[in-house]
Amino acid sequence: MTKLRSPYLLFLGDIGDIGYVKTACGLRDWAPERCAGQLRLSGGVDLGLPDKTPAEAAAAGAGTLVIGTATDGGRMPYAWHAVLLQAIDAGMDVASGLHQRLNAVPELVAAANRRGVRLIDVREPPADIPVGTGVKRSGRRLLTVGTDCAIGKKYAALAITKALRAAGYKATFRATGQTGILLAGSGMPIDAVVSDFVAGAAEMLSPDNEPDHWDVIEGQGALAHPSYAGVTTGLVHGSQPDAMVLCHEPDRREIEGRPGFPTPSIEEAMGDYLRVARVTNRNARFAAVSLNTGRLAEPDALATIQATADATGLPCFDPLRTSLTGLVERLSAWP
Amino acid sequence: MTKLRSPYLLFLGDIGDIGYVKTACGLRDWAPERCAGQLRLSGGVDLGLPDKTPAEAAAAGAGTLVIGTATDGGRMPYAWHAVLLQAIDAGMDVASGLHQRLNAVPELVAAANRRGVRLIDVREPPADIPVGTGVKRSGRRLLTVGTDCAIGKKYAALAITKALRAAGYKATFRATGQTGILLAGSGMPIDAVVSDFVAGAAEMLSPDNEPDHWDVIEGQGALAHPSYAGVTTGLVHGSQPDAMVLCHEPDRREIEGRPGFPTPSIEEAMGDYLRVARVTNRNARFAAVSLNTGRLAEPDALATIQATADATGLPCFDPLRTSLTGLVERLSAWP
Numbered sequence: 001m002t003k004l005r006s007p008y009l010l011f012l013g014d015i016g017d018i019g020y021v022k023t024a025c026g027l028r029d030w031a032p033e034r035c036a037g038q039l040r041l042s043g044g045v046d047l048g049l050p051d052k053t054p055a056e057a058a059a060a061g062a063g064t065l066v067i068g069t070a071t072d073g074g075r076m077p078y079a080w081h082a083v084l085l086q087a088i089d090a091g092m093d094v095a096s097g098l099h100q101r102l103n104a105v106p107e108l109v110a111a112a113n114r115r116g117v118r119l120i121d122v123r124e125p126p127a128d129i130p131v132g133t134g135v136k137r138s139g140r141r142l143l144t145v146g147t148d149c150a151i152g153k154k155y156a157a158l159a160i161t162k163a164l165r166a167a168g169y170k171a172t173f174r175a176t177g178q179t180g181i182l183l184a185g186s187g188m189p190i191d192a193v194v195s196d197f198v199a200g201a202a203e204m205l206s207p208d209n210e211p212d213h214w215d216v217i218e219g220q221g222a223l224a225h226p227s228y229a230g231v232t233t234g235l236v237h238g239s240q241p242d243a244m245v246l247c248h249e250p251d252r253r254e255i256e257g258r259p260g261f262p263t264p265s266i267e268e269a270m271g272d273y274l275r276v277a278r279v280t281n282r283n284a285r286f287a288a289v290s291l292n293t294g295r296l297a298e299p300d301a302l303a304t305i306q307a308t309a310d311a312t313g314l315p316c317f318d319p320l321r322t323s324l325t326g327l328v329e330r331l332s333a334w335p
Numbered sequence: 336m337t338k339l340r341s342p343y344l345l346f347l348g349d350i351g352d353i354g355y356v357k358t359a360c361g362l363r364d365w366a367p368e369r370c371a372g373q374l375r376l377s378g379g380v381d382l383g384l385p386d387k388t389p390a391e392a393a394a395a396g397a398g399t400l401v402i403g404t405a406t407d408g409g410r411m412p413y414a415w416h417a418v419l420l421q422a423i424d425a426g427m428d429v430a431s432g433l434h435q436r437l438n439a440v441p442e443l444v445a446a447a448n449r450r451g452v453r454l455i456d457v458r459e460p461p462a463d464i465p466v467g468t469g470v471k472r473s474g475r476r477l478l479t480v481g482t483d484c485a486i487g488k489k490y491a492a493l494a495i496t497k498a499l500r501a502a503g504y505k506a507t508f509r510a511t512g513q514t515g516i517l518l519a520g521s522g523m524p525i526d527a528v529v530s531d532f533v534a535g536a537a538e539m540l541s542p543d544n545e546p547d548h549w550d551v552i553e554g555q556g557a558l559a560h561p562s563y564a565g566v567t568t569g570l571v572h573g574s575q576p577d578a579m580v581l582c583h584e585p586d587r588r589e590i591e592g593r594p595g596f597p598t599p600s601i602e603e604a605m606g607d608y609l610r611v612a613r614v615t616n617r618n619a620r621f622a623a624v625s626l627n628t629g630r631l632a633e634p635d636a637l638a639t640i641q642a643t644a645d646a647t648g649l650p651c652f653d654p655l656r657t658s659l660t661g662l663v664e665r666l667s668a669w670p
Contacts, residue, residue, distance in 0.1 A: 073466040074531070099531065131408040134561030134593055191531035196409070196434065198530045198565040223568075226469030226615045230533040230569025237561050258469050261614070275607065279596070280561045 003185065004095055004120065005063025007036035009052060009087070013069050013080055014041040019150050019256055021045055023097055024068025026179035029320075030158055036062045039083065054083070058090035064120075067096040070150075070178065072227075072257060074099030074123070084108055088115050095120040097178020099192060122181045123189040125201065132199030132238050134280050139209030140334065142287065143241035144219040145273050147263045148255050149228060152247040152319065153219035154180050156290035159319030160245065160327065161216040167328045170213040174205050176235065180218045190220050191231045198231060202238025214331065217241070223272045224264045225255055233276055240280045243287035243334060244273055245327070250291060250304050266312060287334075288315040288327040338520065339430055339455065340398025342371035344387060344422070348404050348415055349376040354485045354591055356380055358432055359403025361514035364655075365493055371397040374418065389418070393425035399455075401517065402431040405485075407562075407592060409434030409458070419443055423450050430455040432513020434527060457516045458524040460536065467534030467573050469615050474544030475669065477622065478576035479554040480608050482598045483590050484563060487582040487654065488554035489515050491625035494654030495580065495662065496551040502663045505548040509540050511570065515553045525555050526566045533566060537573025549666065552576070558607045559599045560590055568611055575615045578622035578669060579608055580662070585626060585639050601647060622669075623650040623662040 010024040018025065021044075028035050028047050037052035037060075054065060065087035067076070076098050084094050084102075088111045096102050102119035103109060112119045142160065144153040157173055157180075164171035173180070175187025188205040190198060206215040217239050221228030248266055255261040264272065270286055277284035289308050293301035301321060309316035315326030345359040353360065356379075363370050363382050372387035372395075389400060400422035402411070411433050419429050419437075423446045431437050437454035438444060447454050477495065479488040492508055492515070499506035508515070510522025523540040525533060541550040552574050556563030583601055590596040599607065605621055612619035624643050628636035636656060644651035650661030 073535075099529070132562035134596055191529070193530055194434070194526070195528055195530040195533045195566045195569060196526035196563060199562050200408075224614060226572050227467035227534050228531060229572055229611075229614065230565040230567075231530045232565075233558075233568040234530060234565025237564055261469055272610065275610075276564075279559060279564065 004182065005093055006034040007062050008034055008064050008066045009036055009054065009057035009062045009092065010038045010047065010049065010068040011065055011083060012038055012040045012044040012047065013077070014043040015069050015071065016043050016045060018045050020071050021047070021068050022070045022150055023179040023182065026154060027066065027068065027182060030183050036060060039065070054087040054090040054092060058092050062092060064093040064095050066182065067098060070097070076100045081105065081107065085111050088112050088117055091115060091117060093118040093120060095122060095182065097122045097182065097189070099123060123178055123192045125189050125193045129193060129197040129204060130200045131197055132203050136240065137203070137206070137208045138211060139213045139215060141206055141215045141217060141239055141241045142243040142245065142331070143217045143236065143239045144245045144247055144290065145232070145236065146219055146222045146247040147224060147266070147269045148222050148249070148252060149225055150256055151249050151252070152290055152292040155319045156245055156247050157216050157218040159324060163324035163328050164214055164216070164331065167332070169332065170210065172213070172215055174215050174217040176205065176218045176220050190235050191228070195230060195234070198234025199238035202235045206239060219247070223276065224261070224269065226258055226261055236273065236276050237280045241277055241284055242281065243285060243331065244277060245288045245290050246270055246273070246286060247290045247292065250293065251295060266308065286314060287330055288317065291316060291318050293318045293321060339517065340428055341369040342397050343369055343399050343401045344371055344389065344392035344397045344427065345373045345382065345384065345403040346400050346418060347373055347375045347379040347382065348412070349378040350404050350406065351378050351380060353380050355406050356382070356403050357405045357485055358401070358514040358517065361489060362401065362403065362517060365518050371395060374400070376418070389422040389425040389427060393427050397427060399428040399430050402433060405432070405513065411435045416440065416442065420446050423447050423452055426450060426452060428453040428455060430457060430517065432457045432517065432524070434458060458513055458527045460524050460528045464528060464532040464539060465535045466532055467538050471575065472538070472541070472543045473546055474548045474550060476541055476550045476552060476574055476576045477578040477580065477666070478552045478571065478574045479580045479582055479625065480567070480571065481554060481557045481582040482559060482601070482604045483557050483584070483587060484560055485591055486584050486587070487625055487627040490654045491580055491582050492551050492553040494659060498659035498663050499549055499551070499666065502667070504667065505545065507548070507550050509550050509552040511540065511553045511555050525570050526563070530565060530569070533569025534573035537570045541574060554582070558611065559596070559604065561593055561596055571608065571611050572615045576612055576619050577616065578620060578666065579612060580623045580625050581605055581608070581621060582625045582627065585628065586630060601643065621649060622665055623652065626651060626653050628653045628656060
């Protein structure tokens, strides 16, 4: 993938729900040194970064306007073009992880060519992805999976990679979504891959490696999600995870944006993921539970984490709140 | 989809395994009046149609060379271009359901333009497919599902549609693969859809309908298949089937082309499909089992069909061998 010019101006559009600007949140939380400011339209959420116009950001040295939204279907309202044109006119590159490609919008392409800046579509999968083979690869793989979308799978994978490395283990974060790819600088935009090739794309993302190396693969979607479970299934099959970490939010009762669709319990979800994972790796097991306790006060969060550990017999953590020592110990002794 | 000029010359390439020329087999079996002949390269299987060169076929009135192969990944060897160019030079259209697009091969496009014939890619999905919503639609839906790929899901769906109509019920065959689309003249090439939109594509394929109308949806892939289960999962979710028919081949022990991957038993497969289907339709149930008994002698086939009916308590049939009366009766009294 083309290397992005930092720092970034994060464009939030008019999105009022923080769940739908997760790309911007991820960059703010995991690469704050690369985030120069935010640009909101009327109604847009506040991420606590300095508000800047494209001209102000460019004057302060920003190299790229990054579209920070992640809406259903990844489309871009026509009204946003004006803002992107302002950024281009100010001399900034524009980067997007939306399904809708910047490079497919003639007026943006023309403006970028005129101004000599780049339009970078990080959700463009590589050409010639093979179909999955199911053949076992060397090295170890951990996949984060979830009871819903936007529940902490990327954060968990980033935190696990960091914790493994800090403890002296070999580990690589493998990005599968737009934010992860923007953070890591490479990866596989798995939900933009043609469906017949999803398992093959996941195989390609985590190739053969040293026997004691962990690929920590960012999960996508959820098996219980009525829209995206196909992506999840292909990713699980192609990843052939030895270990999975289930990401869950204690008080989320329904799939986000899909009223009437219940989130599964931790136990149900684990059963479903194990059944799917064992198609390509009969030794797949759960290694931990990652809880998103952002909506709970500290004492409640810690009590919930402890209760979940007791109920499942697995290490349990919140990657933004607690240590991952239990998981790292467990992985260090993985059979 | 563009209407094809019949009759067709079925191109079989050098494929020696009949399982990988299923597009040609489907056309021969379900639209024999449209099949003028076959064209085999060295090593290609014989479908029992008259062998013809493109020039001979064109002279006899053939309007379209149809690529009849369905290989893993849907790619086209470069060596086949020469044959396609001969067909174009003879004045025939060329139609393909491969992932690799005819219209993306400059030498074919140039030749077709020069000769004034058409290159028809039936596996090109429509633009702007929405993401799945999971919202219930009116009308009834039956989906054929399988214990493997290439096991009889399309044949079963075609036979069920025919049997329902013959009994006076309203029913529409909904094609999801290249052969089905070539036969029906419309449909959704589900495995060519970007993975994030597979469930949405399936929702689009079988829209709201009259309460007593059955959409009979052609299944794709298999939940137990290490390469294609993502496609299957999205199709099951978006189809929201009220009824499913499990397609199975009694003596197939391994997934075709994936040694070491066992096919599930009928019971295991039903459990897996019901778990997935109930994410979007809590009332999903199995209506029948469709057996592919092509490799068995008639008495063995009939005994196996009876034994399967006894074991499952469901109507059981082979769409190429026995009547579907039991299933039609069951559907006529569907709750």
